[in-house]
Amino acid sequence: MSTAKKAVKAASVxxxxxxxxKVSGFLREITxxxxxxxxxxxxxxxxxxxxPMTLFVAVTAAIATTVVPIFTxxxxxxxxxxxxxxxxxxxxxxLVATVILTFLGFTFAPxxxxxxxxxxxxxxxxxxxxxxxxxxxxxxxxxxSNIFTGALQAMEHFTVPAMIGIPxxxxxxxxxxxxxxxxxxxxxxxxxxxxxxxxxLVHLPVLYKLGYRFKLRVNFKDEGVKRxxxxxxxxLVGTGVQTINVYVDRVxxxxxxxxxxxxxxxxxxxxxFALGVFSTSIATAIYPVLSQHSVADDKEGFLKSLNxxxxxxxxxxxxxxxGAMVLRVPIIKVLFERGAFDEKSTYLTSIALFYYAIGxxxxxxxxxxxxxxxxxxxxxxxxxxxxxxxxxxxxxNLILVRYLxxxxxxxxxxxxxxxxxxxxxxxxxxxxxxxxxxxxxxxFIRAMFASVVMGVIVHFMxxxxxxxxxxxxxxxxxxxxxxxxxxxxxxxxxxxLITDKSALSYFKRGIRFVNSxxxxx
Numbered sequence: 215m216s217t218a219k220k221a222v223k224a225a226s227v228x229x230x231x232x233x234x235x236k237v238s239g240f241l242r243e244i245t246x247x248x249x250x251x252x253x254x255x256x257x258x259x260x261x262x263x264x265x266p267m268t269l270f271v272a273v274t275a276a277i278a279t280t281v282v283p284i285f286t287x288x289x290x291x292x293x294x295x296x297x298x299x300x301x302x303x304x305x306x307x308x309l310v311a312t313v314i315l316t317f318l319g320f321t322f323a324p325x326x327x328x329x330x331x332x333x334x335x336x337x338x339x340x341x342x343x344x345x346x347x348x349x350x351x352x353x354x355x356x357x358x359s360n361i362f363t364g365a366l367q368a369m370e371h372f373t374v375p376a377m378i379g380i381p382x383x384x385x386x387x388x389x390x391x392x393x394x395x396x397x398x399x400x401x402x403x404x405x406x407x408x409x410x411x412x413x414x415l416v417h418l419p420v421l422y423k424l425g426y427r428f429k430l431r432v433n434f435k436d437e438g439v440k441r442x443x444x445x446x447x448x449x450l451v452g453t454g455v456q457t458i459n460v461y462v463d464r465v466x467x468x469x470x471x472x473x474x475x476x477x478x479x480x481x482x483x484x485x486x487f488a489l490g491v492f493s494t495s496i497a498t499a500i501y502p503v504l505s506q507h508s509v510a511d512d513k514e515g516f517l518k519s520l521n522x523x524x525x526x527x528x529x530x531x532x533x534x535x536x537g538a539m540v541l542r543v544p545i546i547k548v549l550f551e552r553g554a555f556d557e558k559s560t561y562l563t564s565i566a567l568f569y570y571a572i573g574x575x576x577x578x579x580x581x582x583x584x585x586x587x588x589x590x591x592x593x594x595x596x597x598x599x600x601x602x603x604x605x606x607x608x609x610x611n612l613i614l615v616r617y618l619x620x621x622x623x624x625x626x627x628x629x630x631x632x633x634x635x636x637x638x639x640x641x642x643x644x645x646x647x648x649x650x651x652x653x654x655x656x657x658f659i660r661a662m663f664a665s666v667v668m669g670v671i672v673h674f675m676x677x678x679x680x681x682x683x684x685x686x687x688x689x690x691x692x693x694x695x696x697x698x699x700x701x702x703x704x705x706x707x708x709x710x711l712i713t714d715k716s717a718l719s720y721f722k723r724g725i726r727f728v729n730s731x732x733x734x735x
Contacts, residue, residue: 231372232495235379236487242383243483244549245390246402251554254338255399256476261331262345262403264464266319266353276450277308277357280442281364283505283589288438289368290509298426300439301365305358306432307439312357319350333468341399348403355410362417365426368502374420376495378413385409448597449588462604463623466611473562474620480550480559481566481624485574488538492530493578496523497585504589513646516586521650523582525657529714531575532661533706536669537699538571541676544695548688566624573628576635583638595641603634657714664709672702 250256281304288297319326327334327342334342363375389405418428433439467474500523507516538545542564551560584596607630614622643649676698683690 231376233491235377235383236490238380238383238387239483240487240549242387242390243480244552245387245394247480247550247555247559248553249390249394250399251473251476251556251559253476253554254472255341256479257472258334258338258342259345259399259402260475260479261327261334261464261468262342262349264330265323265326265346266349266351273446273450277304277442277446278360278364279449279585279588280445280593281361282368282501283508283591284438284441284445285365285368286502286505287509290506294425297365297368299431300436301361301426302429303431303433303436304439304442305361305428306430307434307436308357308361309354310432312354316350316353319353320347323347323350330465331468332465345399345403348400349406352407352410355407355414359410359414359417362414362421366417366420367498368505369424370502371420371424372498374417375498378416381416382409382413385412445588445591445593448593450597462608462611463627466615467620467623470615470619473559477559477562477620478566478623480546480563481570484538484545484549484563484567485570485577488531488534488574489577489581492534493527493581496526496530497578497582500582501585501589504586508589508591516589517646517648517650520582520586521653524579524654527578527582528575528654528657528661529710531578532658533665533668533702535571535574536665537672537702538574539568540669540673541695541698542567542571544676544680544691548692548695562620565619565621569618569621569624569628571628572625573631576628576631580631580635580638583635583642586642587638590645592645595645596638599634599637599641602637603630606630606633660710660713664706664713667709668702668706671705672698675701 246256250259281301285297285300288300323346324343327339327346331339331342359378363378366372366375386402386405386409390402393401463478464475467478500519503519504516507513507519543560546560546563546567550563551557584600587593587596607626610626610629611623614626616622618625639649639651643651676694679694679698680691683694
């Protein structure tokens with residue numbers, strides 16, 4: 215089976231399941247918006263999640279990323295059992311480390327909060343410390359979940375890793391609805407621990423079916439663990455660019471008026487939704503394929519797969535970015551504007567979303583390009599490029615926030631992502647020679663042309679339709695928005711299919727094999 219077919223089929227399945235997972239995640243955000251809006255408690259919760267679920271968990275996420283190429287090498291050269299032994303030992307080492315970090319976090323929680331949100335004081339500060347302490351144990355669970363996910367993806371089993379967010383979101387939503395009013399945001403924090411535990415357990419049935427058996431091993435001298443740690447250290451910086459950008463945004467946003475952090479968070483999650491459904495699905499599917507090409511020293515197959523996936527992301531994310539910029543206000547209004555989330559909240563969030571959307575395509579490309587280096591066991595190049603992008607982001611934050619306030623923070627993040635992507639392309643060309651830049655550039659031109667046409671039509675269509683609808687019922691806004699997005703999608707797809715015949719064949723293959731792939735997983 216060709217690489218293109220395998221990637222399209224896997225990505226199609228991941229997109230469908232991830233869409234369901236992300237929809238459940240949006241229902242969670244809608245519930246939060248209705249219950250807490252852009253309030254002080256929501257600001258406290260968003261900052262509290264940065265510490266255990268962003269700063270520390272970024273370490274385990276980096277480790278999980280390096281699992282794929284190393285697991286693939288063990289699996290292909292030494293067999294399945296050796297690969298599973300590697301997973302058990304890595305799991306034991308990481309769990310010991312995260313337990314220690316958790317206890318340290320309990321001790322230094324006030325200092326961590328002051329570091330992340332230096333402008334927080336009084337009740338807002340105390341609430342953030344309390345929620346941070348509650349959430350710290352999730353580090354241990356997320357560490358295990360990330361390693362299990364890496365092992366499954368290395369064996370090209372994508373369904374379970376894509377769906378783990380569904381039970382997580384159901385639990386959190388249920389608790390927020392039933393107990394959010396009485397116990398506030400604290401109830402949501404406790405539910406997060408339970409949901410994360412369930413999310414970790416979901417991996418085990420499939421792993422056991424594939425022959426995995428858990429055996430606690432803690433050998434810090436194991437060769438595989440050493441390689442993971444050495445590779446993960448630079449990956450932590452390379453893949454943590456977005457994480458660090460979010461942290462920097464929130465630190466500076468803590469000096470802005472109340473609600474700014476929450477607005478950034480809602481906009482960032484809208485962006486993450488699009489990336490998770492589309493680009494992350496494609497990158498996840500292609501990563502083990504690139505690793506296999508790298509282990510087999512198949513440069514031609516590697517470049518063919520890379521060209522395929524980069525073009526795919528351009529065709530998918532450019533129209534999504536344009537659509538988000540044009541329809542940002544109605545999208546946010548339909549999804550979030552209810553309860554405590556008022557017109558002011560919509561306005562603040564729309565500003566952030568507009569500027570985040572500028573760099574959305576770059577986020578997706580950066581993820582794929584970083585993984586292409588990881589598959590070759592080169593984690594230093596993305597680290598260097600990522601560090602340069604972070605420095606640029608911090609500098610731009612300090613400059614642009616003076617003029618654009620909230621929008622300046624989001625725009626800085628987008629510019630940094632574009633800069634990082636440019637550096638990665640340049641580094642990849644230097645490493646491999648010709649990488650098919652002409653093919654990628656033509657894909658960019660076609661996608662941009664079709665997206666601009668779509669954006670202009672969508673803009674006028676929505677504005678003309680919405681004024682003709684009754685203003686007192688939200689259902690009409692939903693209908694008009696849905697119709698506009700549907701027609702925009704049709705227009706864009708038609709232009710792309712006319713200008714690039716290969717796009718139609720890939721689309722047909724993906725639809726044809728979705729069911730068979732679901733059965734396999």
